Amino acid sequence: MxxxxxxxxxxxxxxxxxxxxxxxxxxxxxxxxxxxxxxxxxxxxxxxxxxxxxxxxxxxxxxxxxxxxxxxIPMKGRQIHDQKGNQQFFSYSGRQGEVINSIxxxxxxxxxxxxxxxxxxxxxxxxxxxxxxxxxxxxxxxxxxxxxxxxxxxxxxxxxxxxxxxxxxxxxxxxxxxxxxxxxxSFLDTGYKELTIPATPDGGFRLEKNALHIWPREGFMLIALPNLDGSFTVTLFLPFEGEKSFANLHSPTEIKQFFDTYFASATEHMPDLVEDFYENPTSSLxxxxxxxxxxxxxxxxxxxxxxxxxxxxxxxxxxxxxxxxxxxxxxxxxxxxxxxxxxxxxxxxxxxxxxxxxxxxxxxYEMKAATADPVFALKRRIELDLEQNFPDYFSKYSMVTFREDLPYKIAMDKGREQDAQLMEYAKTIFPGQEWNREEVYQMLKNKV
Amino acid sequence: MxxxxxxxxxxxxxxxxxxxxxxxxxxxxxxxxxxxxxxxxxxxxxxxxxxxxxxxxxxxxxxxxxxxxxxxIPMKGRQIHDQKGNQQFFSYSGRQGEVINSIxxxxxxxxxxxxxxxxxxxxxxxxxxxxxxxxxxxxxxxxxxxxxxxxxxxxxxxxxxxxxxxxxxxxxxxxxxxxxxxxxxSFLDTGYKELTIPATPDGGFRLEKNALHIWPREGFMLIALPNLDGSFTVTLFLPFEGEKSFANLHSPTEIKQFFDTYFASATEHMPDLVEDFYENPTSSLxxxxxxxxxxxxxxxxxxxxxxxxxxxxxxxxxxxxxxxxxxxxxxxxxxxxxxxxxxxxxxxxxxxxxxxxxxxxxxxYEMKAATADPVFALKRRIELDLEQNFPDYFSKYSMVTFREDLPYKIAMDKGREQDAQLMEYAKTIFPGQEWNREEVYQMLKNKV
Structure with missing residues (x-):
């Protein structure tokens, strides 16, 4: 019983x-x-x-x-791949040991x-x-x-x-x-499909192991998380309908072409791309x-x-x-x-x-916007800089992810307020101009 | 086929x-x-x-x-019954012929x-x-x-x-x-129960026939719509839980007492109140x-x-x-x-x-607030006055109810803007002070 x-x-x-x-x-x-x-x-x-x-x-x-x-497999940050194949690493946190774990x-x-x-x-x-x-x-x-x-x-x-x-x-x-x-x-207009980057023949990783890889494009993206066996699970997030969409990929040729155009640095590691694409379901969010x-x-x-x-x-x-x-x-x-x-x-x-x-x-929406908006990119740089220099500063991402002592609701409310202030501040900084670290820190510290 | x-x-x-x-x-x-x-x-x-x-x-x-x-049965306006039994009639519109019909x-x-x-x-x-x-x-x-x-x-x-x-x-x-x-x-915390005011023995109406009757109280209300046979269908809207609630009416005595206290001018016409109350379901909204x-x-x-x-x-x-x-x-x-x-x-x-x-x-929410808020009551008086004097002015209620040429969405957007402006204006009028009809009309006309 x-x-x-x-x-x-x-x-x-x-x-x-x-x-x-x-x-x-x-x-x-x-x-x-x-x-x-x-x-x-x-x-x-x-x-x-x-x-x-x-x-x-x-x-x-x-x-x-x-x-x-x-x-x-610990992931220390996001490895961002641009369309030309350039890579840039963004740490999840300015603090040591704040990582997320692929499992x-x-x-x-x-x-x-x-x-x-x-x-x-x-x-x-x-x-x-x-x-x-x-x-x-x-x-x-x-x-x-x-x-x-x-x-x-x-x-x-x-x-x-x-x-x-x-x-x-x-x-x-x-x-x-x-x-x-x-x-x-409530469903998003975007769906997803899981794909694979296999391990190398000797069980090695084809991409940097300790990162969450992102190929952000406008309106869609590919991500990859490492697995213990050396492979990566790849997920394509793409609108269901529209110009660049699941509905508009009609043939193996079109699928291959789409990936070669937007995700060349991933596609080169995906020998079974087309088979996986047809075999795996397109799921909703x-x-x-x-x-x-x-x-x-x-x-x-x-x-x-x-x-x-x-x-x-x-x-x-x-x-x-x-x-x-x-x-x-x-x-x-x-x-x-x-x-x-x-x-x-x-x-x-x-x-x-x-x-x-x-x-x-x-x-x-932020991940989609982030790829296009230089103000957002600057805001993210300021945030990381703050985290590296002030142990008691936590970005919204850090509060949600690393502060298990804070309820989500508080992380959301504080984080949104902080984000709004930082975006306002980032708008006032001319391209190339330095920001005032101490000033920003005091602004956020006083208000939050 | x-x-x-x-x-x-x-x-x-x-x-x-x-x-x-x-x-x-x-x-x-x-x-x-x-x-x-x-x-x-x-x-x-x-x-x-x-x-x-x-x-x-x-x-x-x-x-x-x-x-x-x-x-x-045409209903020309709302007949409002206060707790002391006083009645006041509010026309649905300042224009002739704009009525709603009980069917x-x-x-x-x-x-x-x-x-x-x-x-x-x-x-x-x-x-x-x-x-x-x-x-x-x-x-x-x-x-x-x-x-x-x-x-x-x-x-x-x-x-x-x-x-x-x-x-x-x-x-x-x-x-x-x-x-x-x-x-x-999405459910409201308030539920409803249908009751009856029967016709008089000779088939007459016990209340004013051509009106929608409302007994608004704070947080709950009773309404009555006339039927062809002389009866009224009465609906009690009351929270499910709380001090004044369906959950808190435990016995015939309590039900009778509750109605006698808050709705005496209706209860006197409801000989079968308690039977109806127990027989008819409490429904959700x-x-x-x-x-x-x-x-x-x-x-x-x-x-x-x-x-x-x-x-x-x-x-x-x-x-x-x-x-x-x-x-x-x-x-x-x-x-x-x-x-x-x-x-x-x-x-x-x-x-x-x-x-x-x-x-x-x-x-x-407006019906609940309306009973308590003198600014809201003034706003409603200004509105009726505008409708009586300017044939091309329509309140939100009128746009929703009488303007079948306007989609609901437009009636809502225009009506909400108008309401907000009128409430702001009503706040500036001291008790007993006259409002400036022409000024209000021009304010709304220019903005909407």
């Missing part, structure tokens, strides 16, 4: 299960996909992820920080599953799909996808960690009137916000199920792990009182889930 | 069917409820509605303006159905529920709720006029990624926005299915009828070319559907 039910064995669900087991709970996890440790399936919607300080705090909570760090989604998920299994308190039910939730009774209906049998399950609480298309959230949607369920889903995140102290949403975000801040997994940290703290605050626990969790996290959703969309 | 499929036989679907039949099309309408002409069921979510100029334009299009006007939803729907049937080109399939849409093939699956048989149906196009909880829109939601379906549903409204020139959303709005502008039905007028015009513009027709319809209407949704929410 489980005391907690978790729907979804992705990163968030498995981390939370592990923590609950450490707290003494028995947990049953239901997952509609097969066990990724046996089946040859992808781990989810993206192959690798950026693990940063908020995520590491979640792993620290369950004692897996060090084990996870064995699986990563395989599947690799990390398997680490979490294996550790979960070791506790002896967690059972996994793969190929079991949640089809409905009875919120009054706190009971979930699950369907065994092998036998097609349906059964009902219950526990002290049900946690929905079943991702952006969450069945638990859809059950809430079906009770929209009664729950007054606020919901929005969605931000989801909703409220409530919990019903009656019995059912709660966590991770992408509660706040799906676009990937432009590299914070999806980190935000989900932070949900686990907050829920854990709420459990300590109100031992055994799930009504209070879930209500406190919801109150603490809703505003921050929305904030990282907004920040990620901001960054999508 | 039908050439057009319509899902939903409510006001919007039946009006559109009638127009299509007049244009020579054969139409099949599928409706999940029984035929309201035989079954003793309500017509939908509210008993009576306010029919105004945009709605009348839709009825004019099918030649039913006069027949519909036989079913209405029974069911009565109007039956008129439309009967006229539709007379064309000989429209077939109704009641108790048939749409369960899915194949957007590539333009095929709907419908289930006969009597026999439980499913069948697939198709036509030149499928029009989803199936209301706020539209099955057609839900089918689009299930294709969210492929359609990049933008969707939001939702604004729905989505995009796209059409898929591939084959399937389109109309009416509440595309843009559910809260009732505070009395424009729900009127907006839906305007959808029909616009679709009709697009059909004339691109004869037989459904790709162009539905695309033009969507482009023309999406922005206006969103605008009336926003206007209606604005009005909810």
């Amino acid at each position: 489980a005391s907690i039910i978790i729907i979804g064995s992705g990163l968030c669900g498995t981390l939370m299960a592990l923590r609950l087991a450490q707290k003494g709970y028995h947990v049953d996890i239901y997952e509609k996909r097969p066990d990724m440790r046996q089946a040859n399936i992808g781990g989810g919607r993206s192959i690798n992820l950026a693990l940063s300080d908020r995520g590491l705090k979640g792993l620290e909570m369950v004692g897996l920080r060090e084990k996870a760090l064995e699986l990563v 395989s989604r599947k690799g990390l998920n398997i680490l979490l599953m294996d550790e979960a299994q070791k506790t002896g308190k967690i059972r996994f039910f793969f190929r079991h799909e949640c089809s409905d939730i009875d919120f009054d009774r706190g009971v979930a209906t699950v369907k065994n996808l092998e036998t097609h049998e349906e059964s009902t399950i219950s526990g002290e609480v049900i946690l929905g960690t079943d991702g952006a298309f969450s069945a638990v959230r859809q059950a809430m949607m079906r009770q929209s009137g009664a729950l007054r369920f606020q919901y929005s889903q 969605c931000t989801i916000k909703c409220f409530p995140w919990q019903v009656g102290g019995k059912v709660a949403l966590m991770g992408d199920a509660a706040h799906a975000v676009v990937p432009f801040y590299g914070q999806g997994m980190n935000a989900s792990f932070e949900d686990c940290v907050v829920l854990d703290a709420c459990m300590d605050q109100f031992p055994g009182e799930w009504n209070h626990i879930l209500s406190a969790y919801e109150t603490a996290r809703k505003v921050n889930g929305d904030a990282i959703g907004d920040l990620a969309v901001d960054n999508f | 039908a050439s057009i499929i319509i899902i939903g036989s409510g006001l919007c679907g039946t009006l559109m069917a009638l127009r299509l039949a007049q244009k020579g099309y054969h139409v099949d309408i599928y409706e999940k409820r029984p035929d309201m002409r035989q079954a003793n069921i309500g017509g939908g979510r509210s008993i009576n509605l306010a029919l105004s100029d945009r709605g009348l334009k839709g009825l004019e299009m099918v030649g039913l303006r006069e027949k519909a006007l036989e079913l209405v 029974s939803r069911k009565g109007l729907n039956i008129l439309l159905m009967d006229e539709a049937q007379k064309t000989g080109k429209i077939r109704f399939f009641f108790r048939h529920e749409c369960s899915d849409i194949d957007f590539d093939r333009g095929v709907a699956t419908v289930k006969n709720l009597e026999t439980h048989e499913e069948s697939t149906i198709s036509g030149e196009v499928i029009l989803g006029t199936d209301g706020a909880f539209s099955a057609v829109r839900q089918a689009m939601m299930r294709q969210s990624g492929a359609l990049r379906f933008q969707y939001s549903q 939702c604004t729905i926005k989505c995009f796209p409204w059409q898929v591939g020139g084959k399937v389109a959303l109309m009416g509440d299915a595309a843009h559910a709005v809260v009732p505070f502008y009395g424009q729900g039905m009127n907006a839906s009828f305007e959808d029909c007028v616009v679709l009709d015009a697009c059909m004339d513009q691109f004869p037989g070319e459904w790709n162009h027709i539905l695309s033009a319809y969507e482009t023309a209407r999406k922005v206006n559907g969103d605008a009336i949704g926003d206007l209606a929410v604005d009005n909810f």
Whole structure:
């Protein structure tokens, strides 16, 4: 008999299960996909992820920080590739040690599953799909996808960690009137497709290993994150429609030509480009916000199920792990009182889930604008210079990424104010003119 | 063999069917409820509605303006009842003949159905529920709720006029990624419950007949619209939670006491108040926005299915009828070319559907604020004075309600600008001081 039910064995669900087991709970996890440790399936919607300080705090909570760090490749900054093949490196931070980490989604998920299994308190039910939730009774209906049998399950609480298309959230949607369920889903006009830069024959990296590579172009871009095996996972972000778009790439020749024109320094390392392009899906990018995140102290949403975000801040997994940290703290605050626990969790996290959703969309537009705007480039230089010279100055990016002590909402509000001031200041500097470091620092210090 | 499929036989679907039949099309309408002409069921979510100029334009299009006007009770303005029982009448417009019309939803729907049937080109399939849409093939699956048989149906196009909880829109939601379906549903914290003031024994009206009655209180209100039979349909708008809320009315005594305290001048005419209160549901108030409204020139959303709005502008039905007028015009513009027709319809209407949704929410907050704010009351007096003296001046309310030639979006933008200016002006007038009519008129005339 489980005391907690978790729907979804992705990163968030498995981390939370592990923590609950450490707290003494028995947990049953239901997952509609097969066990990724046996089946040859992808781990989810993206192959690798950026693990940063908020995520590491979640792993620290369950004692897996060090084990996870064995699986990563640190990325110290952005390696920007222009159309002529020139490269320029921009550090993520002016401070030492502030890096983000490329990690395989599947690799990390398997680490979490294996550790979960070791506790002896967690059972996994793969190929079991949640089809409905009875919120009054706190009971979930699950369907065994092998036998097609349906059964009902219950526990002290049900946690929905079943991702952006969450069945638990859809059950809430079906009770929209009664729950007054606020919901929005918003898609970008840009889609993405994953491609590959393979390792060299001897397992080496074809590009600088410790960087997140970006080929920014106006309105579209290519990025690449390193993998442990020497390969890079490459992602093309491109509008669905329009002149330069997925819709306008009609043939292998056009695809090859497009890449040769805009991304020559990547394309030379992509022997299987055209095959990959046709084989891999073109996916959409969605931000989801909703409220409530919990019903009656019995059912709660966590991770992408509660706040799906676009990937432009590299914070999806980190935000989900932070949900686990907050829920854990709420459990300590109100031992055994799930009504209070879930209500406190919801109150603490809703505003921050929305904030990282907004920040990620901001960054999508910022990444597009950044390539064209010299004022923006200057602003970014000033920011890095400030970070190098003033240990207590943090850019918006740094607050979001490296300051796991600051809620996203505060990072967003402070960061946006800072950005606006810096952009105003950058406009007053003539090309080639030096800026006054101390003056800028005092301006931001006083106001923020 | 039908050439057009319509899902939903409510006001919007039946009006559109009638127009299509007049244009020579054969139409099949599928409706999940029984035929309201035989079954003793309500017509939908509210008993009576306010029919105004945009709605009348839709009825004019099918030649039913006069027949519909036989079913209405004109309401010339708002009759405001304060807590002491004092009444004050505020005309809807300073111009003659600008009234809104109370009409029974069911009565109007039956008129439309009967006229539709007379064309000989429209077939109704009641108790048939749409369960899915194949957007590539333009095929709907419908289930006969009597026999439980499913069948697939198709036509030149499928029009989803199936209301706020539209099955057609839900089918689009299930294709969210492929359609990049933008969707939001937003509930107010306030709910509503319908009640009744019966006619006098000899069929007379217990309150002024030709007015929309309002008992505005801080944070909640009661309204009443007249019916042909001498009764009034009364609606209580009250927060779900909080001190004065549905959740806080625990017993017949508390209900009676609450009404006696705040709505004594209505309660004295409500002998069945407590019974009605317990018998009738407490319903929620939702604004729905989505995009796209059409898929591939084959399937389109109309009416509440595309843009559910809260009732505070009395424009729900009127907006839906305007959808029909616009679709009709697009059909004339691109004869037989459904790709162009539905695309033009969507482009023309999406922005206006969103605008009336926003206007209606604005009005909810405005109605609450209006009761407390003397500046707002002065602003409203200035506005009426302007309308009485300058035939070419229109308040926001008048532009939305009486100017069927102005799209909602323009009425909203102009109206909001005007409102902001008038509020600023009203702040400069001391209590008891006269305002300068000509100056205000020139100020607004020059800016808008």
